Amino acid sequence: MARWAPDARERLRTAALELFAERGFEATTVPDIVERAGLTRRTFFRHFSDKREVFFGDDEIPALAARAVAAAPADATPFAIAWAGFHALAAERFEPRRAQMQAARRLIESEPALRERDLQKQADLRDALRDGYLLRGVDAFTARVTAGVAVELLQIALERWLADETGTPLVQHLAAGRAGMSDALAHP
Amino acid sequence: MARWAPDARERLRTAALELFAERGFEATTVPDIVERAGLTRRTFFRHFSDKREVFFGDDEIPALAARAVAAAPADATPFAIAWAGFHALAAERFEPRRAQMQAARRLIESEPALRERDLQKQADLRDALRDGYLLRGVDAFTARVTAGVAVELLQIALERWLADETGTPLVQHLAAGRAGMSDALAHP
Numbered sequence: 001m002a003r004w005a006p007d008a009r010e011r012l013r014t015a016a017l018e019l020f021a022e023r024g025f026e027a028t029t030v031p032d033i034v035e036r037a038g039l040t041r042r043t044f045f046r047h048f049s050d051k052r053e054v055f056f057g058d059d060e061i062p063a064l065a066a067r068a069v070a071a072a073p074a075d076a077t078p079f080a081i082a083w084a085g086f087h088a089l090a091a092e093r094f095e096p097r098r099a100q101m102q103a104a105r106r107l108i109e110s111e112p113a114l115r116e117r118d119l120q121k122q123a124d125l126r127d128a129l130r131d132g133y134l135l136r137g138v139d140a141f142t143a144r145v146t147a148g149v150a151v152e153l154l155q156i157a158l159e160r161w162l163a164d165e166t167g168t169p170l171v172q173h174l175a176a177g178r179a180g181m182s183d184a185l186a187h188p
Numbered sequence: 189m190a191r192w193a194p195d196a197r198e199r200l201r202t203a204a205l206e207l208f209a210e211r212g213f214e215a216t217t218v219p220d221i222v223e224r225a226g227l228t229r230r231t232f233f234r235h236f237s238d239k240r241e242v243f244f245g246d247d248e249i250p251a252l253a254a255r256a257v258a259a260a261p262a263d264a265t266p267f268a269i270a271w272a273g274f275h276a277l278a279a280e281r282f283e284p285r286r287a288q289m290q291a292a293r294r295l296i297e298s299e300p301a302l303r304e305r306d307l308q309k310q311a312d313l314r315d316a317l318r319d320g321y322l323l324r325g326v327d328a329f330t331a332r333v334t335a336g337v338a339v340e341l342l343q344i345a346l347e348r349w350l351a352d353e354t355g356t357p358l359v360q361h362l363a364a365g366r367a368g369m370s371d372a373l374a375h376p
Contacts, residue, residue, distance in 0.1 A: 079372045079375040116305070116308050119307040141364070142368065142372070144348075145365060145368035148343070148369070149372045149373060150372075152337065159332070176329070180329060181333055184333055185366055185369055186370065187265045
């Protein structure tokens with residue numbers, strides 16, 4: 001029965017996130033997670049390569065970014081494509097999940113293993129954007145620079161938005177971050 | 189004798205780098221490294237927490253950055269401090285070591301474990317710069333944004349310089365990256 005549970009992945013993920021919140025990431029083991037979920041270790045490893053992977057879940061953002069870049073109008077500039085994509089992500093994914101993202105951020109900051117994986121996820125998004133630009137015929141330099149600027153901007157805006165208790169929307173943090181980055185680079 | 193070898197750390201590092209180059213990073217084990225160095229496993233773990241740490245060695249760059257930020261003239265802007273620091277690093281550390289850095293880059297790109305650690309090292313530099321700015325009284329937003337922009341710029345310039353076979357100096361890649369980042373952000 002458990003082997004074929006169609007929602008095994010989701011049950012494992014829910015159990016893991018509950019346990020991480022209760023006990024911390026390090027103190028939670030794979031046996032703890034499978035026990036809470038009522039599933040087997042074998043099922044766990046069919047769905048996830050390790051404990052870190054459960055935490056991050058399906059990271060669809062690089063794939064979404066690649067599709068958005070491919071689907072953008074032919075005359076859109078590389079940065080404008082990322083900018084529009086971040087606004088769509090802000091409205092559809094990030095704003096509705098602020099509380100969960102804050103809890104996840106606290107856990108990430110407390111665990112070096114999660115921090116490393118989080119940095120890798122940012123690098124994956126940067127690579128997905130860059131590769132999407134290259135497929136549109138953008139030159140390699142512009143593709144790399146634009147992807148780097150865009151992902152750093154998103155990261156800055158997300159950090160500030162998650163730390164900000166005044167309710168300022170993410171899009172305002174994106175605008176402020178963009179202006180701040182421009183100002184920094186313009187300094188003599 | 190081996191236990192007290194004053195140059196144990198350097199011998200372990202040399203042996204490890206030789207073996208990584210000969211066999212690849214994954215195929216090299218800690219026992220291989222200690223055998224080549226003529227030392228013990230115990231000595232290895234007194235100096236390094238793992239195989240990845242041997243590869244990266246002492247990363248002094250975040251500490252150098254922290255000192256450079258603290259020592260900068262009172263009227264220097266945050267970005268100008270990073271910019272001057274990158275020019276000093278280019279001349280003193282990076283240009284004389286281009287061939288070794290290229291070999292290291294190839295290894296990093298071939299190994300996910302090294303890629304993650306490399307990303308962590310970039311994050312450490314970003315945090316060191318940001319914390320240095322905060323100690324100078326720079327506001328939290330400017331400190332974070334400037335550190336993020338500066339480290340992404342350094343990374344872009346290093347990647348392009350290491351891939352560039354025309355002999356263009358790193359400082360030119362820094363200037364081009366800076367202009368490219370400004371241009372990207374200025375797009376409508």
